[in-house]
Amino acid sequence: MKAIQLVTSQPAVVLAKAEVAKPSPGKGEILVRVHAAGVTPTELIWYPTSYTKDGQPRLRAIPGHEFSGVVAELGEGVQGFAGGDEVYGMNDWFADGATAEYCVTQPASIARKPGRLSHAEAAAVPIGALTAWQGLLDRAKVQAGEHVLIHGGAGAVGVFAIQLARLHGGRVTATASGKNAAFVTQLGAEKVIDYATMPFEDVVREVDVVFDAVGGETLEKSWSVLKPDGRMVTIAADAEGTTDERVKAAFFIVEPNQKQLAEIADMLDAGKLRVFVDAEVPLAEAPAAYERKVQRRLGYGKVVVVVS
Numbered sequence: 001m002k003a004i005q006l007v008t009s010q011p012a013v014v015l016a017k018a019e020v021a022k023p024s025p026g027k028g029e030i031l032v033r034v035h036a037a038g039v040t041p042t043e044l045i046w047y048p049t050s051y052t053k054d055g056q057p058r059l060r061a062i063p064g065h066e067f068s069g070v071v072a073e074l075g076e077g078v079q080g081f082a083g084g085d086e087v088y089g090m091n092d093w094f095a096d097g098a099t100a101e102y103c104v105t106q107p108a109s110i111a112r113k114p115g116r117l118s119h120a121e122a123a124a125v126p127i128g129a130l131t132a133w134q135g136l137l138d139r140a141k142v143q144a145g146e147h148v149l150i151h152g153g154a155g156a157v158g159v160f161a162i163q164l165a166r167l168h169g170g171r172v173t174a175t176a177s178g179k180n181a182a183f184v185t186q187l188g189a190e191k192v193i194d195y196a197t198m199p200f201e202d203v204v205r206e207v208d209v210v211f212d213a214v215g216g217e218t219l220e221k222s223w224s225v226l227k228p229d230g231r232m233v234t235i236a237a238d239a240e241g242t243t244d245e246r247v248k249a250a251f252f253i254v255e256p257n258q259k260q261l262a263e264i265a266d267m268l269d270a271g272k273l274r275v276f277v278d279a280e281v282p283l284a285e286a287p288a289a290y291e292r293k294v295q296r297r298l299g300y301g302k303v304v305v306v307v308s
């Protein structure tokens with residue numbers, strides 16, 4: 001099958017087209033014919049892209065662990081899905097990803113594709129929506145009326161974080177670039193701070209929850225705007241290897257979750273949640289998409305690779 005593989009990660013990450021063997025599903029696994037896969041550029045520097053589960057160097061990883069497609073084959077013992085089902089979801093970070101014609105996943109990591117969405121739209125959902133859900137609802141447990149500060153509100157995760165915080169009654173302040181301020185307001189943020197011109201720490205305080213999708217200085221400065229009993233959640237890639245106990249406690253990595261994917265699909269079909277596809281590129285252009293070198297049509301949301 002056709003796939004995109006990481007051919008080297010030193011001194012820089014390089015992706016290239018490759019012909020690789022079509023995978024087959026093992027016991028309890030599902031083979032998905034990929035129609036579209038989401039692009040998370042920072043994934044290339046995450047640990048599982050370059051290392052196996054037992055710490056050995058990993059070569060030739062196929063990136064992209066969120067997708068929309070059709071069930072092509074069921075492994076032994078799989079129940080709840082049938083060949084031809086349209087599904088969307090994630091697969092294991094340590095497994096080959098979905099920037100390929102086929103990928104293998106687990107039944108618990110996928111759900112029925114939202115019927116009203118195209119495959120490209122559905123592929124832009126799983127990581128963004130699950131990360132926002134797990135950060136805001138499972139970890140921070142946002143309550144109605146609470147003030148939530150969302151850093152990176154126009155990003156692939158941020159667009160879902162703003163919507164989910166609002167749907168749970170949160171009052172949202174978001175940081176974004178000036179060009180995305182109107183969009184972020186229309187998504188539900190009461191206040192938008194242009195991070196390029198205004199230090200957010202000068203204008204927000206006493207926040208109940210910070211959801212940080214930016215990291216670095218933004219995360220560091222966010223501690224000062226939290227209420228004494230406020231909750232911090234960070235998903236930023238640079239927090240992964242931290243030794244700071246406070247940051248370690250605030251950081252988490254999104255996990256596949258069938259029940260949440262099914263609820264998110266219902267919300268998308270009901271028009272309660274919206275997805276924003278910033279660009280659709282063919283498989284051959286996936287390396288450029290990971291290098292953020294493709295033409296974007298919106299300037300917010302997610303870039304998607306359309307495989308078939």
Ligand SMILES: NC(=O)c1ccc[n+]([C@@H]2O[C@H](COP(=O)([O-])OP(=O)(O)OC[C@H]3O[C@@H](n4cnc5c(N)ncnc54)[C@H](OP(=O)(O)O)[C@@H]3O)[C@@H](O)[C@H]2O)c1
Pocket residue numbers: 040042043127128131151152153154155156157158175176177178180195213214215218234235236237238252253254299300301302
């Ligand atoms: N831990 C996890 O499970 C997990 C899951 C998914 C993603 N992530 C990580 O989360 C981060 C965000 O991911 P993403 O996919 O949403 O990225 P993305 O689509 O590239 O969005 C990043 C957003 O951050 C904004 N931004 C940049 N600098 C900023 C600043 N100083 N202050 C406020 N906003 C700023 C940009 O806004 P403008 O476009 O308006 O300039 C952009 O919209 C990445 O580090 C990614 O690796 C982690």
